[in-house]
Amino acid sequence: MEFDTVEEYQTVVQCSADLIAVADENGVFLHYSPSVTRILGYEPDDLLGNSAFSYIHPHDRAEVYTLYREMVEDPEIVTQRAEFRFRTADDDWVWLEAHGSNRTESPIDGYVINAREITERKELERELQREKQQVQQFVSIIAHDLRNPLTIAKEYLDTARSNGAPSLLDVVDEELERMERIVANTLSTTQVDLVDQETGFVSLAAVTESVWEDLPTELAELTIARDLQIRADEQQLRLLFENLFRNSLEHGSTHRVRSDDGSEGGQIVHVEVGSLTGPSTDDRDDGDVSGFYVTDDGPGIPKNRRENVFEAGYTTDPEKTGLGLAIVRAVAIAHRWTCVVAESDREGARFEFTGIETA
Numbered sequence: 001m002e003f004d005t006v007e008e009y010q011t012v013v014q015c016s017a018d019l020i021a022v023a024d025e026n027g028v029f030l031h032y033s034p035s036v037t038r039i040l041g042y043e044p045d046d047l048l049g050n051s052a053f054s055y056i057h058p059h060d061r062a063e064v065y066t067l068y069r070e071m072v073e074d075p076e077i078v079t080q081r082a083e084f085r086f087r088t089a090d091d092d093w094v095w096l097e098a099h100g101s102n103r104t105e106s107p108i109d110g111y112v113i114n115a116r117e118i119t120e121r122k123e124l125e126r127e128l129q130r131e132k133q134q135v136q137q138f139v140s141i142i143a144h145d146l147r148n149p150l151t152i153a154k155e156y157l158d159t160a161r162s163n164g165a166p167s168l169l170d171v172v173d174e175e176l177e178r179m180e181r182i183v184a185n186t187l188s189t190t191q192v193d194l195v196d197q198e199t200g201f202v203s204l205a206a207v208t209e210s211v212w213e214d215l216p217t218e219l220a221e222l223t224i225a226r227d228l229q230i231r232a233d234e235q236q237l238r239l240l241f242e243n244l245f246r247n248s249l250e251h252g253s254t255h256r257v258r259s260d261d262g263s264e265g266g267q268i269v270h271v272e273v274g275s276l277t278g279p280s281t282d283d284r285d286d287g288d289v290s291g292f293y294v295t296d297d298g299p300g301i302p303k304n305r306r307e308n309v310f311e312a313g314y315t316t317d318p319e320k321t322g323l324g325l326a327i328v329r330a331v332a333i334a335h336r337w338t339c340v341v342a343e344s345d346r347e348g349a350r351f352e353f354t355g356i357e358t359a
Helices: 007-015 035-040 059-074 120-163 164-187 203-214 232-256 324-334
Strands: 018-024 029-032 079-087 093-102 111-117 201-202 220-224 229-233 267-280 288-296 338-343 349-354
Touching: 018 035, 029 349, 035 220, 059 093, 059 111, 093 120, 120 164, 120 324, 201 203, 201 232, 201 338, 203 232, 203 267, 220 232, 229 232, 232 267, 232 288, 232 324, 267 349, 324 338
Parallel strands: 220 267
Antiparallel strands: 018 029, 018 111, 079 093, 093 111, 201 229, 267 288, 288 349, 338 349
C-alpha cells in the first residue's frame, strides 16, 4: 500500500481492518494502526519503541530478519513479503502475512508494514497437508502392491505370446494396461492443492452432469434439485463429485436387482444434488448454512462410522481402496468448506458441504 503524505497514511490506518505499521531501519515500531488491539491484543502504546523481531516466533525470526535487511540495504527492492508467527498480548501465536515497503524517501520516512492475520488459513493448510500425507502414503502402498504383479505378469505375457493364443493374450495385455492406468489415476488424486487452485464461479448442475456422463450409470438416476453458482476449482470439484457418485453407485447397487426391461420401480440407485439453505442436519450446527448436498437412497452410513469413512484406507469392501471419501474431504479442506455426513430423507447417505461462496 502506497502513501504519499503523512495525512494520507494517518487517515488509512485509522480505518484499516488490517495492521499497518511504520518501523525504522532496525525494525523498531514507530507507529501502528489501532487494529493492533483487535488483532494482537496490545494497547495502543505497548509496542512503540520495541523491535518487531522480538515478537516474531524464533523459528520464523531469521527468515523475516533477512528479508527486512534486504529491503533496507537494497534500494531497488521496493517490497518484501513474509508469513510468520507473531506473539500476542496473551502470549499466544497468530500467523501474519506481511508486506513491507521502503518509504524512507517519502514524508513517512520509514518502512511501512501492512499485515493481516492468516491463522485460519495456515491451520487449513496444515490439515490439508496431513490429509495429503495420509492419502499419499496409502496410495504408495497400493501402487507398490500393484506394480509388482504387473511386472511379473508382463514378463510371463511376453514369454507366453510365442506359444499361446495371441488374441487371448492381447486381452490380458489390455487388462494389464488398464491396471497401470488405475495406478496412475490413483496417484493423481493426491494432487489436491490449497495454494495452486484456479477458482472461479462454476455451475453445480453443469459440473455434476458432466461427471455423471463419464460414469457407468445404467442402473442409476441423477436428479439436480436446484442449480447453484459456487466458487471452486473446477477440476478438484469434478474429483469430489466423481468420488461421491462412485460411492453411491458402488454401495447403492449392492442391495438392488433390476429386471431386464427396467420396469421394477425403486430398483435403481437414485442420486440427488442440490443447493443447501436453512438449518443444517448436522446436530453440531444450530445456525443456518449455505452450500450444496449430495444424497442417495442406498444403505446409508451408520452414525458410528460417519467420521471413519473419511479416513484413507477405510472401507467395508476388501476389494476397494478406501480412498474415495478421503479425497472428498481433502477437496473440501482445500476449499475451506465444511463437510458432514448425515442421513438422507430416503435413509441413504447424505453429504453436506457448507462455508461456500456463492454468486
